[in-house]
Amino acid sequence: MEDVVTAIRVVPLGHYFVLSFLLFGIGVAGALLRRNILIIIMCLELMLNSVNLLLVALSAWYGDAGAQVMVFFIMLVAAAEVTVGLAILVQLKRNAEGVDINQLNRLKW
């Protein structure tokens, strides 16, 4: 366990910040701009995991296990979310003959 913490601490904390902000930004941009639902779901995962990365880094740097607990929660939620998301995706593919998010535009009023 100590080796992992040491290994993480090899990289300065600021780098983790930059990396996870970048990953998060890519995720947000992808989720907003792409039209393929599969890509959007992947982008959501990217956002979640960028947060996980930051939490793990901070946990190692400040020696606080609480952040790691959060990570486990996020992973759990992400797993559940992706299950539902993929199920919707499959149904959409079957019923609407495509995975374009703009096909869902009947969800109004």
Added chain:
Amino acid sequence: MVRMDLLATLVPALPLLGTLVTGFGRRKLSAYAAGGLASAMVGLSFVCSLVLFLGHDGGTHIVHLFNWITVADMNIPFAFQIDALSLWMMLFVTGVATLIHIYSIGYMHDDPRVATFFAQLNLFTFAMMLLVMGSNFLVTFIGWEGVGLCSYLLIGFWYTNPGYNYAGRKAFVMNRIGDVGMVLAMTLMFLQFGTLEYAQIMDKAGSFGAGNPILVMCTLLLFLGATGKSAQIPLLTWLPDAMAGPTPVSALIHAATMVTAGVFLVVRSSVLYELAPYTQEVVLWIGVATALFGATVGLFQNDIKKVLAYSTVSQLGYMFAAVGVGAYSAGMFHVTTHAFFKALLFLGAGSVIHALGGEQDIRRMGGLRNKTKTTYITFLVATLAIAGIPPLSGFFSKDGILAGTFEGHPVAWAILVLAAVFTSVYMFRLLFLTFFGTYRGTASPHESPRVMTIPLVILAVLSAIGGVLNIPHVFGGNEWMKQHLMTAVDGVLNEHLSITAGTEFTLMGITLVLVLLGAWYAWKLYGGKTTLDGEPDDMPFLKRLIARKWMLDELYAYLVERPFGWLSRHFFSIGEDKLAVPLTAGVGETSYRFGDWLRKIHTGNTSLYLFAMMLGVVVLLLITWMGA
């Protein structure tokens, strides 16, 4: 003790069971099964009461069933008080109720809703038992409201007639007015005494001293409740209209039992009344006025049941006059004898109505004494009893009241004697018009079936010999009823008649002579009537006034209904049309418009939703940072 608990619980429980079975099984049960079951339940209840009565040791027993309301230091148990007073009420109420149930089997046999009828009659008996057995005001109050409900249901039993529904509603509303007094009295007593148990209140009342304004207030409010239930001035106009119900209902509820609940309540609270002389005066004079009122109006009624209804009002006035002067045992005695002969009169009237196929107008009756012999003889006994002819029961009970009032209130005595004379006139008028002369109607009269005449005979025997319950000392009796009630009603202990035997005999003689004169007068006017005369239009003013019950309904319409209607209409036009409707409709309209506008942003573009969501998160974050 266990046996007593069980019996005391069975007395109300059996009619309740009967209600449930006949009520829920009303589509399955035949008319005779429902009637038989209901009668059996009440009959068993009577047997239980009788066993309790015979095994009674003269003490007061509390049968505690369960703790009902327990909040902070307020503890109101659901308990029965078994003492001489409640036992006596239980005994004669269930007894008369049993006879009337049996009679109803014959009277109601061709009604399509006969099982419902019996369910409601049983429910009434149950509620009446709670009323008389309750060990505190609240249990009594359940019964009080329960009998009111049954009264309402049964007055409007033939609900397809709008007039009957109106009569039921009138009874209900009038009783509610009285109940306000009852509720206020209970609240006041709870605040003052911290309990609603009869025994504890009576114990604590002594420390307040005679004439204490709180006690006067309590007793006046209780009496207001009693005037509603027992049809006294000013809340009496519902009782004559209550005759819309089937005749056995009139006999059971509106003559023999429920309407005496007010008298029972006053006797039950005798300690409070003894300590409030002002209220006693009020009770006395209300009773006297009502006795005269009912007797005068009864003189000019042409509906057989209406005559009896006003007679009931009048006799209830006697009872209140008795308890008003502190003659509680005389009052209770009259309650009992009245239950016998008034139930008999109503059942006899029902038998006549049944015989004539629904005819109720005494002007179209006559000569029935040969055609309906049993009914005639029993009706005659009841008439003699209510008029106060010795040695029938009514003579003894009425004499007790008259002697009691003469001592302190000669004017009240004189008015009551006058009312007794009127009683004699209208009762003999009824008897002669119905059974004497020649038949003036068109139906073919026939005697009622035996299931109806046997209760009549039993009640006739009771009406005739009921006097032995309380034979006064001047006749060598020992006033059994008074001795009996003494163990339970403290007020009875203060009763003592100081007039001499000579005076008492003189009073009796005066009353008797006047009553016989009244009967003779009625015979002269109506005895040999053979013709059918219509409603005279040229009645003198006073007679017309009296026949329309002293315009009491019109007075109430003028004093209460019209101002109230005016107020309601204005509340409606201002409050409803100008305030409430625009306000509530305006709220709806506004939110509708806003929503209509807002729904346009739902384009269906999921990317846009995501973007908006993100924007929202960013804005929230910004707000949080600004705040921090």
